[in-house]
Amino acid sequence: MLPDELRAAVENLAAVPHLLVALDFDGTLAPFVDRPEDARALPGSAEALARLAEPGAAGAEPRTTTALLSGRHLESLRLVARPPEHVLLVGSHGAERYSPETGDEPLTLTDGQETLLAAATAALRDITAAFAGARLEHKPSGVVLHVRQCSTADGEAALSGARAALDGTPGIHVTEGKAVLEAAVVRVDKGVGLDWLRRVSGAGTVVFAGDDVTDEHAFSTLGPDDLGLKVGGGETGAEFRVGTLADVTEFLNLLTSVRRL
Template identity: 35%
Template structure:
């Protein structure tokens, strides 16, 4: 039987030791369910004030870099995070913007925009027959929200989404009450973190911590495990949940408290 996943607060001394040894630290954080509590209406989601304050303090340090990586569209993410000095990645890392406003977009995202827009219209027409289903075109990926869907419609929604993914050859993932469609290329939140380290011109062995709560965060957790460098994936959720993360914290309040403690050291 495997060892239980430790609580992230018990890992703080180790993280500080890594930070002192390397002289710098990279921090990546998901948005929904990590900085912001999950709410019935995704448009109403807002980060906890304590999380914003902690991110600002970390980003203000010369020996730290901070990035928020989300499935949300990049413009949407920027509106919700009024924090100077933080890098932001939208559409699961396909779009990235730096604190100075410099933007980068994965080339395959640009090539897929038109087809994604057409698929969104097709799914919206189908969703008209399903109460509570919302199709969100994020300009590079699609989300089909089923949080408020009639339970009897969920099987039909899944069949329609899978049919589109198979026809276009796109990657399909199931999140928390949402189906995600995105280009089937070797790019995800882990690759985005790797890109950021290179962009910051920091060594590949830089210690890196990443917090997340959903299916697409597993890409980052798995990437961290295969890195030959200090790092940790922190699952925002129950300690027994299946995940490649190596530590856990109970929710956005816990994330905010840990980020604040991290900003105070080493």
């Protein structure tokens, strides 16, 4: 059951002329799984998001723009989320972007960035060789160490080894999340990604929901008329919190009902 204060805040969004609803994927719409490529949104959340994303008549109000804002690279995000073409997408924590009007924004690395990425990949490849269950995910501007399939001790040791291997390397930006460590050569975060979504959508009010420490950058950009929803425990700058992914489904169903009356 959603808190009364959250329900009231959602109902207050009914008449907003243009609302942007941006959502993290893993841990918000979809449960964490051992193999990232197997992740899928909870059916109820996927259905609610699809209804919310349905475009209305041209010029009609209220308007709702939907977006996914993820640490996944765009190819992976499209594979697991299967979003409609009109949904805005931000991947790799803001480094990759898609809008229906312009398509994918090209991401080109300099020769120096390519060299740094190769070095970071080699360092993390050595880590995966040393710990059973550790694996790498390759992105256009980074490489990610996943330790979800490691034992607890091995996972902690792998992350510690990765930090030590990358620490202090100029031009490599390390971001940590739940059982992952990413080394990127393009410095962006979800706050930058959410600012882009706000700008290209033209929405005056934003809803953002996320679960991980990387989502805090996005929460920090929200204004007094926006709504931030944290999923799960941990410190957060979001105004509201729910405990489970089923709560996210309930939240999206409520939001859909008030926006599509």
